[in-house]
Amino acid sequence: NKNLVVAIDGYSSCGKSTLAKALARKLHFIYIDTGAMYRAVTLYFLRNRVDLTSEVMVKEALKNIHLNFHFQNYQSHILLNDEDVSDEIRQMEVSQQVSEVSAIKAVRTEMVSQQQRMGKSKNIVMDGRDIGTTVFPDAQVKIFMTADPKIRAERRFKELAAKGENITLEEVFENIAHRDYLDTTRKESPLTRAHDAIILDNTELTEEEQLSFALEKITPFL
Ligand code: C5P
Numbered sequence: 394n395k396n397l398v399v400a401i402d403g404y405s406s407c408g409k410s411t412l413a414k415a416l417a418r419k420l421h422f423i424y425i426d427t428g429a430m431y432r433a434v435t436l437y438f439l440r441n442r443v444d445l446t447s448e449v450m451v452k453e454a455l456k457n458i459h460l461n462f463h464f465q466n467y468q469s470h471i472l473l474n475d476e477d478v479s480d481e482i483r484q485m486e487v488s489q490q491v492s493e494v495s496a497i498k499a500v501r502t503e504m505v506s507q508q509q510r511m512g513k514s515k516n517i518v519m520d521g522r523d524i525g526t527t528v529f530p531d532a533q534v535k536i537f538m539t540a541d542p543k544i545r546a547e548r549r550f551k552e553l554a555a556k557g558e559n560i561t562l563e564e565v566f567e568n569i570a571h572r573d574y575l576d577t578t579r580k581e582s583p584l585t586r587a588h589d590a591i592i593l594d595n596t597e598l599t600e601e602e603q604l605s606f607a608l609e610k611i612t613p614f615l
Pocket residue numbers: 405406427428429431432491492493495496520521522523524572573576
């Protein structure tokens with residue numbers, strides 16, 4: 394029996410992780426948040442002042458980065474060299490750098506191979522930017538998520554404000570637009586819809602509606 398891979402890609406702050414988590418919970422699949430991996434790498438680079446233009450420094454740093462996920466009460470936590478950095482990687486400083494870091498070829502090569510290993514022989518829901526195109530081009534179900542940029546910014550702003558981050562809606566909007574631009578225009582596996590991905594525009598959909606939409610696509614493979 395082959396394992397089942399659900400690939401969820403799309404723009405920043407589209408609700409990919411919300412849907413992915415809900416699916417994983419419902420189906421008892423493993424959820425892998427690849428954005429968290431690029432964010433943890435970015436945090437390490439920031440902390441250690443890694444020069445992004447130096448291939449030698451980047452490669453050396455990558456050797457010293459060990460990422461792990463651990464699951465608790467249906468929450469996925471990411472560990473960077475055994476330290477739980479799940480909250481810290483959501484901070485604006487990391488969000489502002491992550492798309493530059495994730496555009497580096499050596500970074501992508503390493504992350505993609507770790508992601509492929511994690512998804513081997515397990516039923517998984519994986520979300521990111523290049524899952525359906527590069528990480529698991531053979532995924533049985535591919536969903537490409539999108540939503541109105543203003544709505545996305547408002548949703549993310551509410552989330553960050555609730556956590557006490559001191560930012561404005563404009564800053565959040567700018568950051569999302571900036572990351573979308575870098576993610577879609579970079580050379581190494583840019584964000585793009587896989588030809589066989591189903592589009593899910595959730596501008597006007599509730600979380601329940603998105604979940605049933607996705608379950609309908611997955612059920613035939615169960
Ligand atoms: O999903 P999230 O918004 O947390 O991802 C943060 C950033 O990581 C994205 O803006 C993108 O630059 C990068 N990323 C990526 N490939 C992935 C997942 C995330 O390049 N598969």
